[in-house]
Amino acid sequence: MANASPPGYRTGGEGRPGSLTGSAYREIRRRVLHLELAPGARFTEKAVAGELGMSKTPVHEALALLAEDGFVEVIPRSGYRVSRVTVRSARELFDLHRALEQDAAASVACRPTEVTTLVARENAWVRTRRPVESPDAWLDRYTRLHLLLAEPVGNRHLRRALGGTLHAHHRLLRLCVAADGPHPRTIAGDDAPLLEALAAGDPGAARRAVHTRLTGCRERVLDTLLSSDALLDVNIAGPASRS
Secondary structure, X not given: OOOOOOXXXXXHHHOOOOOHHHHHHHHHHHHHHOOOOOOOOEEOHHHHHHHHOOOHHHHHHHHHHXXXXXXXXXXXXXXXXXXXXXXXXXXXXXXXXXXXXXXXXXXXXXXXXXXXXXXXXXXXXXXXXXXXXXXXXXXXHHHHHHHHHHOOOOOHHHHHHHHHHHHHHHHHHHHHHHOOOOOHHHHHOOOHHHHHHHHHOOHHHHHHHHHHHHXXXXXXXXXXXXXXXXXXXXXXXXXXXXX
């Protein structure tokens, strides 16, 4: 069975390393993030258990945790559906993700000695202009970088919440690639100002760097998704009638 990708900070559902429930969680989440299970796709517990070569119990437990973490939705008496992506959900995700990452970045900037090695190693990758990796490879490393930057955050609840929004953010960027958008590096924006602020131990600059990058990323993601052929025939309903 493939390992979950991207690696990094564990969200709440991953369970104990080596457990069957944790393995099922990571593999199903990987399929969702890599669009092997497309947004809105329906599936059954039995089918997934068969594909993973597992009994239904760990798969059932994993799917319950994935539903709790927002990756799938339970359809009563029918099965499951991969969480859909809408313009509203994308906007709301970015608003939450930006708020969480700003707080995390400010917190990490107060611990510069803990991120010195990480910043030095990743700064070279962030600043490299050529050659650019494939979208898949770049997305995995980008997500891993941000998951690692969250590690020194002292608040474990903040780390868990940020881990969840980072994986959802990863799926949005991958959807943009699938919609024939530009390379995800262009959509995600420049992380160099954030790494500089962390290295300098400047919480205010770190917060501003996150806000600037994710605000631009939000607009580029929405522009790319709204330009997708997949939306050309979507019905645009008028405002709900008022009683």
